[in-house]
Amino acid sequence: MRTQQVYFLFSLLLITITSAAGGLTPAKSQPLPGGYTPINNISDPHVIEVARFAVEEHNKQDDAHLLKFLRILKGWSQVVAGINYRLIIAAKPINCNGKVYHYEAIVYERPWQHFMNLTSFELIK
Ligand SMILES: *[C@@H]1O[C@H](CO)[C@@H](O)[C@H](O)[C@H]1NC(C)=O
Numbered sequence: 001m002r003t004q005q006v007y008f009l010f011s012l013l014l015i016t017i018t019s020a021a022g023g024l025t026p027a028k029s030q031p032l033p034g035g036y037t038p039i040n041n042i043s044d045p046h047v048i049e050v051a052r053f054a055v056e057e058h059n060k061q062d063d064a065h066l067l068k069f070l071r072i073l074k075g076w077s078q079v080v081a082g083i084n085y086r087l088i089i090a091a092k093p094i095n096c097n098g099k100v101y102h103y104e105a106i107v108y109e110r111p112w113q114h115f116m117n118l119t120s121f122e123l124i125k
C-alpha cells in the first residue's frame with residue numbers, strides 16, 4: 001500500500017517534470033528560431049548565388065565602391081519566416097589593384113517567392 005503511494009507520487013512528479021521541460025525546450029524536430037547555424041557546405045551553388053546577390057546589391061547601393069565577388073569564407077543561416085544568411089565574403093574593389101577585403105553580408109530570402117533582400121553589408125576590419 002505504502003509502496004504504491006510512493007510510485008504514484010513518483011509518476012506524478014515525472015509527468016510534471018517532463019511537461020515542464022516540454023514547455024521550456026522546443027521540440028527537437030523543429031528548427032530553433034533565433035539561432036544561426038553554420039552552413040556546412042559554402043560551395044553549395046545556392047549559397048554562392050546568395051553571396052553574389054549580396055555583392056551585386058551592395059554595388060547597386062554604393063556605386064562609388066564597386067566590388068568583385070571572389071568567394072565565401074564562412075557562413076551561417078537562420079530559419080525565420082524565410083531564411084537569413086550571414087556570409088563572410090571575400091571581394092575586391094574593382095578600381096584598386098588586387099587588394100582583397102572581407103565583408104559580412106546578411107541576406108534575407110523567401111525561397112518560395114524567389115525574394116531576396118540585402119539586410120546589411122559591412123567591411124570587416
Ligand atoms: C559541396 O557542394 C558542391 C556543389 O554542390 C559539391 O560539389 C561538393 O561535393 C559538396 N561538398 C561536400 C563536402 O558536400
Ligand SMILES: *[C@@H]1O[C@H](CO)[C@@H](O)[C@H](O)[C@H]1NC(C)=O
Nearest residue numbers: 106108115116117118119120
Ligand atoms: C530590405 O532590407 C532593408 C534593410 O533591412 C530594409 O530597409 C528594406 O525595407 C528591405 N526591403 C524590402 C523590400 O523588404
